[in-house]
Amino acid sequence: MTDPTLLVADDHPLFRAALIQVLHERFPQFRALEAASAQTLGTALKEHPEIELVLLDLAMPGARGFSSLLHVRGEYPEIPVVVISSNEHPRVIRRAQQFGAAGFIPKSASAHDMGAAIQEVLDGELSFPHTDAESSQADAELAARLAQLTPQQFRVLMCLADGLLNKQIGHELGLAENTVKVHVTAILKKLECYSRTQAAVLVKSLEPESGI
Structure with missing residues (x-):
């Protein structure tokens, strides 16, 4: 064991x-x-x-x-x-x-x-420092949208955010180009984005305002 x-x-x-x-x-x-x-x-x-x-x-x-x-x-x-x-x-x-x-x-x-x-x-508890920052409705909605993606779709989304073309994404993830196209279509639908650029902007919003 x-x-x-x-x-x-x-x-x-x-x-x-x-x-x-x-x-x-x-x-x-x-x-x-x-x-x-x-x-x-x-x-x-x-x-x-x-x-x-x-x-x-x-x-x-x-x-x-x-x-x-x-x-x-x-x-x-x-x-x-x-x-x-x-x-x-x-x-x-x-x-x-x-x-x-x-x-x-x-x-x-x-x-x-x-x-x-x-x-x-x-022990099964949560452990966070005290903070006065309020919860963000935008973050809650973003988390809910991203939660709809499969693990493979999430990987494709990260490649999209890096500006990779479908052929490059396929090479990076070991997928057929047509499979990548299917994933991209599903990602845009689930994230309610009308373009790859909008999806990339959505990913950019995951970066903290003040830098990590």
């Missing part, structure tokens, strides 16, 4: 090492895996079904703001995600909550506070 696992997804090796040290001391019953990009995050989740919690930095290569959070929540809804970010702006915290995170830990938090927050989430 495989040991229960926590996944640390952050592109800064020193921070990953520090956080894994906290995990080893506080949660010796778990092993820790690492990911340094949106792509390696997806690979780790696919290859390790024993993962019980993802600790996610939003600013990794291949991610657009909250896109990795939404992707994990859409494809692996049973795995809680705790966002760990250097951006402690109240709107960032509130948006992480609205987009399905189970917790938010500022990178400035002490090792004790990080461990306590992670324990709360492992």
